[in-house]
Amino acid sequence: MLTIGCHLSSSKGYAAMADAAASIGADTFQFFTRNPRGGKAKAIDPADVTAFRERAARAGIDVILAHAPYTLNPAAADERVAEFARQTMADDLARMEATPGQLYNFHPGCHVKQGADVGVAKIADVLNEVLAPGQSTTVLLETMAGKGTEVGGRFEELAAIIERVELSDQVGVCLDTCHVWDGGYDIAGDLDGVLAEFDRVVGLDRLRAIHLNDSLNPLGARKDRHAAIGEGRIGFEALSAVTRHPALRHLPFFLETPHDDLSGYADEIARLRAAWEG
Ligand code: FE
Ligand code: FE
Ligand code: ZN
Numbered sequence: 001m002l003t004i005g006c007h008l009s010s011s012k013g014y015a016a017m018a019d020a021a022a023s024i025g026a027d028t029f030q031f032f033t034r035n036p037r038g039g040k041a042k043a044i045d046p047a048d049v050t051a052f053r054e055r056a057a058r059a060g061i062d063v064i065l066a067h068a069p070y071t072l073n074p075a076a077a078d079e080r081v082a083e084f085a086r087q088t089m090a091d092d093l094a095r096m097e098a099t100p101g102q103l104y105n106f107h108p109g110c111h112v113k114q115g116a117d118v119g120v121a122k123i124a125d126v127l128n129e130v131l132a133p134g135q136s137t138t139v140l141l142e143t144m145a146g147k148g149t150e151v152g153g154r155f156e157e158l159a160a161i162i163e164r165v166e167l168s169d170q171v172g173v174c175l176d177t178c179h180v181w182d183g184g185y186d187i188a189g190d191l192d193g194v195l196a197e198f199d200r201v202v203g204l205d206r207l208r209a210i211h212l213n214d215s216l217n218p219l220g221a222r223k224d225r226h227a228a229i230g231e232g233r234i235g236f237e238a239l240s241a242v243t244r245h246p247a248l249r250h251l252p253f254f255l256e257t258p259h260d261d262l263s264g265y266a267d268e269i270a271r272l273r274a275a276w277e278g
Pocket of ligand 2: 142176256
C-alpha cells in the first residue's frame with residue numbers, strides 16, 4: 001500500500017492530526033514541531049500521545065514526519081543564530097522521544113557569504129551536537145532548490161554533511177520533488193538517472209521520505225514555488241511515477257501542495273492511490 005499524507009496543522013495536538021489524516025484517506029502526516037517561524041513549543045500532553053497511539057493504530061498510521069521551523073539556520077555565520085538552531089533542534093529531538101522511532105526533517109540552511117564548504121561544516125557541527133546515542137528519531141536533511149545561498153541543492157552537499165556526522169546511522173535524507181526539479185534534477189524526463197546519481201553520491205539507503213510537490217517553475221529555476229499535483233511543470237504522470245518507482249514505492253510521501261482546505265489533499269491522495277494501485 002502507498003503510504004501518503006500531507007502537511008497538517010499541529011495546533012490541536014497529535015490525536016487531532018491522526019483524525020484529520022484518517023478523514024482524507026492518509027496513513028501518515030507531516031507537522032511543524034512549533035510555530036514555523038520559531039518560538040516556543042507547547043509542552044507535550046501525555047494524554048494526547050496516548051489518544052494518538054490508539055487512533056493512529058486504527059487509521060493504519062505508522063510513520064510520521066516532524067518538520068523543524070524553516071527559519072532555523074544551522075549554517076549561519078552569526079553564532080547566536082546557529083546557537084538558536086542548535087537549541088531548537090535539541091529541544092525538538094528531546095520532545096520527539098514521546099513518539100519514538102519517527103522522522104525529523106530540517107532545511108540544512110544558508111551559507112550566505114561564507115561559501116558552501118563552510119556551510120556544510122557548520123551544519124555537520126550542529127548535527128554532531130544535537131544527535132545523542134540512543135535517540136530513536138531519524139533526522140532528515142531536506143534536498144533544497146538551491147535558491148540564493150541554500151546548502152543542500154546538490155546531492156554532493158548532502159553527502160558531505162552526512163560524511164562529517166559521527167552518529168550518521170541516525171541521519172537520512174528527505175527528497176522534495178519540487179526542490180530537486182528546481183535544483184536542475186530532471187525527475188520528469190529521467191527519474192532513473194536522477195535516482196542513480198543520488199545512489200552514487202549519497203546512497204539510496206539514506207532516502208527515508210519524499211515531499212511530493214509539483215513546481216510552478218521550469219527545471220533548474222532555483223525558485224522553490226510549490227504547485228498542486230498536476231498543476232505545475234513536473235506534472236501528474238511524473239509525480240505518480242515517483243510514487244510507483246521500485247526504489248521509492250515503500251517510502252512515506254508527504255504533500256506540501258497549496259490548497260485552501262483538506263479536500264484538496266483528499267483528492268490528490270485518492271488520485272495518486274488509484275494510479276499507484278493501477
Ligand atoms: Fe521543508
Ligand atoms: Fe519540502
Ligand atoms: Zn519548498
